[in-house]
Amino acid sequence: MSVLVYTESEQGVFKKAAFEVASYAKAVASDLGTTVTAVSINANDTSALAAYGVDKVLNVKNDALNSFNANAFAQVIKQAAEQENAQVVVVSSSADSKYLAPLLSVSLNAGYASNVIAKPESTSPFKVKRTAFTNKAFEITEINSEIKIVGVSNNAFGLVESSGSASAEDFSPAIPELGVSVESVDKATDKVSIADAEIVVSGGRGLKGPENWGMVEELADVLGAATACSKPVSDLGWRPHSEHVGQTGKPVASNLYIAIGISGAIQHLAGINASKVKVVINTDPEAPFFKAADYGVVGDAFEVVPALIEKLKAFKAQQ
Amino acid sequence: MKILVCISHVPDTTSKINFTDGDTKFDTNGVQFVINPNDEFGLTRAMWFKEKQGASVTVVNVGGPETEPTLRKALAIGADEAIRVNTAATDGFTVAKQLASVIENGGYDLVIAGRESIDYNGGMVPGMIAGLTQANFVNNCIGLEVDGSSAKAIREIDGGKETISTTLPLVIGGQKGLVEESDLRIPNMRGIMMARKKPLTVAEPVDAIAQTTSVTFEKPAPKGAVTLVAPDNLDELVNLLHNEAKVI
Numbered sequence: 001m002s003v004l005v006y007t008e009s010e011q012g013v014f015k016k017a018a019f020e021v022a023s024y025a026k027a028v029a030s031d032l033g034t035t036v037t038a039v040s041i042n043a044n045d046t047s048a049l050a051a052y053g054v055d056k057v058l059n060v061k062n063d064a065l066n067s068f069n070a071n072a073f074a075q076v077i078k079q080a081a082e083q084e085n086a087q088v089v090v091v092s093s094s095a096d097s098k099y100l101a102p103l104l105s106v107s108l109n110a111g112y113a114s115n116v117i118a119k120p121e122s123t124s125p126f127k128v129k130r131t132a133f134t135n136k137a138f139e140i141t142e143i144n145s146e147i148k149i150v151g152v153s154n155n156a157f158g159l160v161e162s163s164g165s166a167s168a169e170d171f172s173p174a175i176p177e178l179g180v181s182v183e184s185v186d187k188a189t190d191k192v193s194i195a196d197a198e199i200v201v202s203g204g205r206g207l208k209g210p211e212n213w214g215m216v217e218e219l220a221d222v223l224g225a226a227t228a229c230s231k232p233v234s235d236l237g238w239r240p241h242s243e244h245v246g247q248t249g250k251p252v253a254s255n256l257y258i259a260i261g262i263s264g265a266i267q268h269l270a271g272i273n274a275s276k277v278k279v280v281i282n283t284d285p286e287a288p289f290f291k292a293a294d295y296g297v298v299g300d301a302f303e304v305v306p307a308l309i310e311k312l313k314a315f316k317a318q319q
Numbered sequence: 320m321k322i323l324v325c326i327s328h329v330p331d332t333t334s335k336i337n338f339t340d341g342d343t344k345f346d347t348n349g350v351q352f353v354i355n356p357n358d359e360f361g362l363t364r365a366m367w368f369k370e371k372q373g374a375s376v377t378v379v380n381v382g383g384p385e386t387e388p389t390l391r392k393a394l395a396i397g398a399d400e401a402i403r404v405n406t407a408a409t410d411g412f413t414v415a416k417q418l419a420s421v422i423e424n425g426g427y428d429l430v431i432a433g434r435e436s437i438d439y440n441g442g443m444v445p446g447m448i449a450g451l452t453q454a455n456f457v458n459n460c461i462g463l464e465v466d467g468s469s470a471k472a473i474r475e476i477d478g479g480k481e482t483i484s485t486t487l488p489l490v491i492g493g494q495k496g497l498v499e500e501s502d503l504r505i506p507n508m509r510g511i512m513m514a515r516k517k518p519l520t521v522a523e524p525v526d527a528i529a530q531t532t533s534v535t536f537e538k539p540a541p542k543g544a545v546t547l548v549a550p551d552n553l554d555e556l557v558n559l560l561h562n563e564a565k566v567i
């Protein structure tokens with residue numbers, strides 16, 4: 001018996017989500033009275049996992065797994081789950097984990113609940129709370145199968161440190177035929193992605209045109225944030241589709257979401273509502289976003305944003 | 320090329336979400352249902368393959384008779400035929416089982432599904448059908464070209480995209496980007512007339528055991544009032560974000 005967690009890394013370094021899913025796995029393992037095993041694929045140094053409750057690390061090093069492949073990674077996790085006799089497998093909500101989880105579900109014959117936001121309400125029966133209707137509601141889902149796969153929403157559970165040490169052993173699973181191969185990757189390495197971001201700064205049609213995004217990017221830089229936008233902004237080609245957030249775009253579950261010149265249409269709010277703290281900057285005090293936000297500034301973005309950047313720079317300089 | 324487009328029948332994005340029967344069921348009262356937006360992008364890409372490469376396009380839904388207008392709409396947009404698997408879609412795995420059976424019987428080369436449905440947001444059906452039918456799989460697909468039995472796909476990844484080469488049979492989880500918003504089609508009168516004559520087959524379900532059960536639903540707690548900060552007092556906003564909200 002054990003809880004298995006897939007701790008994702010990039011270029012050999014664990015993502016923050018890896019520590020969050022490890023923390024989650026630890027909470028589940030405590031409820032079940034068992035231990036946590038992490039499966040790590042091509043991470044340079046796995047020692048950091050112990051601080052988040054991992055008892056044992058299965059360390060996979062294989063050049064065939066240098067670029068992500070959903071089927072291959074799912075098969076690695078499956079073999080780890082079998083070796084460890086895992087009852088529960090925990091994964092994150094990254095694009096990669098959401099890609100592999102359904103494949104893993106089929107091959108382990110394990111029920112999968114995605115977008116889970118809290119530790120299980122009960123472990124027998126196994127019930128978890130997840131978001132549904134794009135954050136307009138929560139659903140309590142029971143997983144009935146013997147092995148359960150839980151996909152944890154980003155930033156929902158947080159990091160929980162624990163003391164302890166982890167043993168590590170090499171793990172050499174069989175790698176299947178890949179079937180799909182990555183020919184090229186186009187990724188901005190100097191920018192924070194929306195999925196990984198703790199803070200997201202987002203602009204809407206109120207910003208009038210793409211030439212005005214300099215201040216949005218600068219605000220994001222000062223805060224170490226990712227940039228995002230409303231749907232019409234990406235439809236108009238002012239910003240790339242990858243920045244479109246909302247019900248039909250990317251979901252955002254950041255700690256802080258700053259909306260600039262965004263009215264707050266239901267489809268927009270649905271996608272960003274899982275963010276913990278929302279700030280709106282809008283000239284129109286009647287904009288629906290003010291009903292969804294925690295903090296609001298009724299004002300012209302072209303005055304408020306540059307001033308806010310200055311205030312934040314001064315604040316950061318003091319820290 | 321035989322293409323199957325999986326169509327999820329979902330509440331319109333503007334719908335108010337309510338529950339009945341002691342918060343155990345989604346309240347469909349007054350709700351308008353539409354083709355899941357991610358599937359609409361997929362269907363539009365399928366029409367491109369039909370028009371440019373002579374592909375045949377079948378649409379499928381797993382659901383009760385109430386989903387037929389949504390399938391008719393897909394026929395009106397241009398799909399050749401429709402299949403409805405006559406069972407309630409209660410669990411992603413059982414839906415995937417039904418779809419896998421349709422795929423095996425129909426011998427489809429390319430299966431286009433959506434990255435996720437906007438109702439239950441499972442994000443699992445396409446991957447599961449790929450696993451069940453042993454097909455190649457590309458999720459978060461924002462570009463797709465097929466040449467004979469080889470395919471080139473673009474997948475959105477966190478912070479960028481990657482180009483993938485693969486072969487048919489292939490399942491994709493599609494999303495916006497697969498086609499542009501402006502390429503989406505609204506059914507015209509002729510399409511609607513023709514759709515009435517196109518075949519809509521009702522298939523009986525195969526046996527499948529659900530792996531998950533939806534127990535109850537909750538709505539988020541009502542939001543407290545917004546704290547307004549004057550535009551000439553932004554020090555206060557920084558202070559609140561740091562000391563009260565503790566997010567910077």
Ligand SMILES: Cc1cc2nc3c(=O)[nH]c(=O)nc-3n(C[C@H](O)[C@H](O)[C@H](O)COP(=O)(O)OP(=O)(O)OC[C@H]3O[C@@H](n4cnc5c(N)ncnc54)[C@H](O)[C@@H]3O)c2cc1C
Nearest residue numbers: 204205206230231246247248261262263265267268283301
């Ligand atoms: C099926 C469907 C799906 C959709 N999915 C999404 C989705 O996923 N995401 C999404 O975002 N939208 C989505 N939409 C679109 C949504 O309904 C709204 O149209 C959209 O969110 C509005 O974008 P906006 O707030 O940028 O623009 P607008 O509604 O035009 O709002 C601009 C705001 O800027 C303010 N403003 C103007 N000038 C200034 C200034 N100088 N300073 C500060 N504020 C200013 C205005 O007061 C206004 O509130 C969807 C729509 C449909 C039909």
Ligand SMILES: Nc1ncnc2c1ncn2[C@@H]1O[C@H](COP(=O)(O)O)[C@@H](O)[C@H]1O
Nearest residue numbers: 325381408432433435436441442443444
């Ligand atoms: N009941 C269904 N009938 C047909 N296709 C479905 C059904 N449910 C989900 N799908 C397909 O699977 C995709 C992802 O759905 P889900 O896994 O439920 O988020 C959808 O975009 C559809 O393409």
